[in-house]
Structures are given as C-alpha cells and as structure tokens.
C-alpha cells in the first residue's frame with residue numbers, strides 16, 4: 001500500500017506557514033499537523049512541572065509523555081484546553097530552546113509521523129521536508145522579510161492582547177525576539193531550519209494569503225500529474 005501523500009510547509013517564525021498550511025489542508029480536505037504546537041506543548045508542560053530548560057533527559061521524558069488532542073482548531077492536554085496557553089511568547093521562546101535537543105526531537109518523531117493518514121497530510125514546521133517526511137510529495141519553504149514577519153507577529157499579539165486584556169510588546173521588542181528565535185533555529189546542529197534541496201521556495205512578503213495558497217495548490221496539482229505519468 002502506498003503511503004498517504006504529504007505536503008510539507010517549512011519556514012522561519014511568523015512566515016505565515018501555519019495559516020497557509022491550514023488553508024491548503026482545508027482545500028484538499030487533508031489532515032493538518034502543526035508540529036510547532038508539539039514543541040510548544042512540551043515547553044508548556046516543562047514550565048508547569050518545573051523541568052529545567054537544559055535538562056535534556058527530563059525534557060525528552062516530557063516529550064514522550066505528552067498526549068495532546070487536536071479537534072476543531074482546539075488543542076487539549078491532560079483534560080485542559082491549552083490552545084491559547086501555548087501561544088505566549090514565553091512558551092514560544094522556551095519551545096525554541098528545548099527544540100535544540102536531539103533527544104526531544106526524536107521523542108516527537110513518531111507522534112508526528114502517526115498523523116500521516118488518508119486522504120493526506122499537510123505538515124508545517126522547521127524540519128518537515130528535511131527530517132520528518134523526507135519523501136513528501138510536495139515541499140514548500142516559506143519565507144518573508146524580517147520586517148513583514150515582525151509586523152505580522154505584532155498584529156497577532158495585538159489581537160490576542162485585546163481579547164485577553166493584556167499589554168502588547170512593542171514592535172521593536174517583537175523584532176528582537178524573532179531574530180533570537182531565527183538564530184537559534186538556524187544554528188542548532190539537530191535538524192536546523194533549512195530548506196530541503198527539493199523544496200519550492202516562496203517569499204510571501206508581498207503576497208496575500210490567497211495568492212500563496214493558490215500557488216501551493218497549483219504546485220501540488222502539478223506534482224500529482226507528474227506522479228501519474
């Protein structure tokens with residue numbers, strides 16, 4: 001039996017990959033894997049259980065133990081809705097710190113691969129095309145200028161802060177946080193952020209979400225024609 005098709009969307013923080021991957025999955029009625037959410041769930045649990053950010057074994061243990069449930073855009077774990085709790089900058093920064101550990105990455109591998117089932121999967125992250133699904137039918141690497149990414153993330157935080165009645169960090173602060181995360185993600189030795197050699201690259205700085213989604217769907221249709229030949 002041939003494995004279900006996979007489309008991978010990798011890229012740096014705030015490049016828009018989550019929005020694009022989700023929209024492509026909806027269009028094709030494919031499953032969707034937000035792999036960053038798994039790293040965030042490990043970070044959130046490590047904070048809760050006071051596991052240190054440099055305790056590789058303790059963190060790998062947490063990564064093995066998490067049993068999240070994804071349904072209708074909500075994420076729950078240990079009986080609690082953690083959808084918003086894992087989206088804070090604190091959790092995001094810690095997620096990128098613990099993602100450097102090979103033991104943590106290995107512990108999450110099976111959980112990620114288990115999401116591959118018919119009719120197909122769209123997976124977004126940093127190493128979906130390079131490590132987790134190297135045989136993906138289509139690989140996309142999505143970037144955007146540092147300015148566009150800081151602006152997007154800042155707007156997201158404003159929207160979230162308004163609904164949660166929380167103060168919003170300045171755009172300069174957001175820019176610095178994004179830069180720190182980019183450096184860590186690209187410099188680590190375990191599965192660093194980089195485009196797979198066979199990935200299609202898109203710079204979304206000047207493109208709308210609809211335009212990027214249309215491009216990915218076009219490439220996917222072409223890859224299917226190619227596979228059928």
Ligand code: CDP
Nearest residue numbers: 013014035036037039095096099125126127
């Ligand atoms: O929201 P943002 O795009 O900034 O991050 P995310 O996709 O939620 O991922 C949070 C962190 O997990 C990232 O900064 C990465 O360091 C790490 N990550 C990873 O190492 N590998 C993945 N496949 C996905 C996320």
